[in-house]
Amino acid sequence: MLCLLLELSLPQAYAGENSPLQQQTILIVGDSISAGLGIDKQQGWVALLENTLLQEYPQYTLINASISGETTSGGANRMQTMLEKHQPSIVILELGGNDGLRGTPTKLITKNLTYMINLSESMGAKTLLLGMRIPPNYGQRYSELFAQQYTQLATELNVTLLPFLLEGVAGEKGMMQADGIHPTEEAQPIMLKSVWEILKPMM
Template identity: 55%
Template sequence: MKKKLAWILFLVVAIFNIATIAKAEEKPTILVLGDSLSAGYNIELEQGWVELLNQKLQREGYPHTVVNGSISGDTTTQGLLRLPTLLEQYQPEVVIIELGGNDALRGTSPTLIKRNLSNLISTSKRSGAEVLLLGIQIPPNYGQRYAQAFFDNYAQLANEKKVKLVPFFLENVGGNNELMQEDGIHPNAKAQPTLLKNVWPQLETQIKMPD
């Protein structure tokens, strides 16, 4: 009987040690929740800024892995539906939220967009993740008041929710024909390093190099 108890105790300790080692070896994750701007619309996957970020982290010795949870055409509502599963599956250290543009193209109320973005931030923070919010500007198709209210959402939320912000994700890209696809909406492959350059200064403050 004593031998049996000792063997059971040994197994319990062994399983605990294996689980502890496995946990220690898990790489911290950065989750990108976005739309076509991050999904690499009409360009090769390895050319997109998210993959360039992954390569940069590996090159510079960061332990992190990047999960691209972006889907072309996604709205903030669709992002809210997908986020809980992604958080449970990957348990990210940082969530980069790049959504809202498709809502605006549909003329969705800026108030509703802000509410959805706020819920995305809160859901991410409740999981223990830090949040980086990427601000988007849109052309004044629905009028200047709409475009300004939409753009202001991002700075307001960053202040209210105490999260990091890239004020304009497409800085030095939007409006530059050499860096945009023919549709005038999506950045081309040449623009991707600039998009990463726009994101990196804020993201760098949220991730840690190994000791």
């Protein structure tokens, strides 16, 4: 009887005060921009995101499965294996840039992205799609179709979208490496800020 009274007298919040938060995983599937090509990887936006999670959401583990040179076809081929292995609650999808630079038909890019998004969602993961833009190497029409596909996908599949990962970075002095494709270390906090503002409400 005494034990029961003691239990009832404890503050309601006490029971869960020391309960560990349920561990969850964020999986990033991207290319060289997320792999940190040409910079100290510890200064890349993904590493900065990991530091932010450690401080604000320690229950989240970050897995960066990004590969330099990766295409949407490559990502699609390994997507199921990654999902089964890591069982993420959120997938950040940053692919398509290399396809666009090679002039891959946008219908194929869209098909691959759709497959990855649908597979992620079917396995219980929310998707954050990071949009990209490319220079008009294959004509203005192709560049426009390439950029538009991200918005169309997000609308049709009802997923969260960051329209352009390099907003405030591309074309800005000191923000791009000599190749004009990959962002510098100085650009990484800007990219993190853009991603974090959209990712945080998903958590």
